[in-house]
Amino acid sequence: MIGLRDKEIEARLERLAQQTGRSKSHYVRQALQEFLEDREDYLLGLARLEDGGRRLSLEDAEKELNDLES
Numbered sequence: 001m002i003g004l005r006d007k008e009i010e011a012r013l014e015r016l017a018q019q020t021g022r023s024k025s026h027y028v029r030q031a032l033q034e035f036l037e038d039r040e041d042y043l044l045g046l047a048r049l050e051d052g053g054r055r056l057s058l059e060d061a062e063k064e065l066n067d068l069e070s
Helices: 008-019 024-050 058-069
Strands: none
Touching: 008 024
Protein backbone atom coordinates (compact mmCIF):
# COMPACT_ATOMS: atom_id res chain seq x y z
CA MET A 1 0.00 0.00 0.00
CA ILE A 2 1.14 3.49 -0.71
CA GLY A 3 1.57 5.63 2.37
CA LEU A 4 -0.64 8.69 2.37
CA ARG A 5 0.63 11.78 4.10
CA ASP A 6 -2.63 13.68 3.73
CA LYS A 7 -4.76 12.67 6.71
CA GLU A 8 -7.98 13.96 5.14
CA ILE A 9 -7.52 11.80 2.03
CA GLU A 10 -6.58 8.83 4.20
CA ALA A 11 -9.76 9.29 6.28
CA ARG A 12 -11.95 9.59 3.17
CA LEU A 13 -10.37 6.49 1.68
CA GLU A 14 -10.85 4.56 4.93
CA ARG A 15 -14.48 5.66 5.15
CA LEU A 16 -15.15 4.64 1.54
CA ALA A 17 -13.52 1.26 2.05
CA GLN A 18 -15.59 0.61 5.17
CA GLN A 19 -18.84 1.70 3.54
CA THR A 20 -18.35 -0.48 0.48
CA GLY A 21 -16.52 -3.48 1.90
CA ARG A 22 -13.68 -3.01 -0.57
CA SER A 23 -10.06 -2.52 0.36
CA LYS A 24 -8.30 0.81 0.32
CA SER A 25 -5.85 -0.77 -2.11
CA HIS A 26 -8.71 -1.44 -4.51
CA TYR A 27 -9.60 2.25 -4.66
CA VAL A 28 -5.99 3.42 -4.89
CA ARG A 29 -5.37 0.94 -7.72
CA GLN A 30 -8.55 2.05 -9.52
CA ALA A 31 -7.71 5.76 -9.16
CA LEU A 32 -4.14 5.21 -10.32
CA GLN A 33 -5.27 3.20 -13.32
CA GLU A 34 -7.76 5.90 -14.37
CA PHE A 35 -5.15 8.63 -13.90
CA LEU A 36 -2.57 6.76 -15.98
CA GLU A 37 -5.04 6.08 -18.78
CA ASP A 38 -6.08 9.74 -18.87
CA ARG A 39 -2.47 10.93 -18.81
CA GLU A 40 -1.44 8.52 -21.57
CA ASP A 41 -4.39 9.67 -23.71
CA TYR A 42 -3.43 13.29 -23.10
CA LEU A 43 0.19 12.70 -24.08
CA LEU A 44 -0.84 10.74 -27.17
CA GLY A 45 -3.16 13.57 -28.22
CA LEU A 46 -0.44 16.14 -27.63
CA ALA A 47 2.01 14.12 -29.74
CA ARG A 48 -0.55 13.85 -32.55
CA LEU A 49 -1.10 17.62 -32.49
CA GLU A 50 2.63 18.23 -32.67
CA ASP A 51 3.26 15.84 -35.59
CA GLY A 52 1.19 17.98 -37.95
CA GLY A 53 -0.97 15.10 -39.16
CA ARG A 54 -4.49 15.24 -40.52
CA ARG A 55 -7.10 16.85 -38.29
CA LEU A 56 -10.87 16.55 -38.50
CA SER A 57 -13.65 18.43 -36.86
CA LEU A 58 -16.10 16.33 -34.86
CA GLU A 59 -18.69 16.85 -37.59
CA ASP A 60 -16.31 15.61 -40.32
CA ALA A 61 -15.20 12.63 -38.24
CA GLU A 62 -18.82 11.62 -37.60
CA LYS A 63 -19.58 11.95 -41.31
CA GLU A 64 -16.63 9.74 -42.25
CA LEU A 65 -17.65 7.14 -39.68
CA ASN A 66 -21.22 7.15 -40.96
CA ASP A 67 -19.94 6.75 -44.51
CA LEU A 68 -17.91 3.72 -43.42
CA GLU A 69 -20.97 2.12 -41.82
CA SER A 70 -23.09 2.62 -44.95
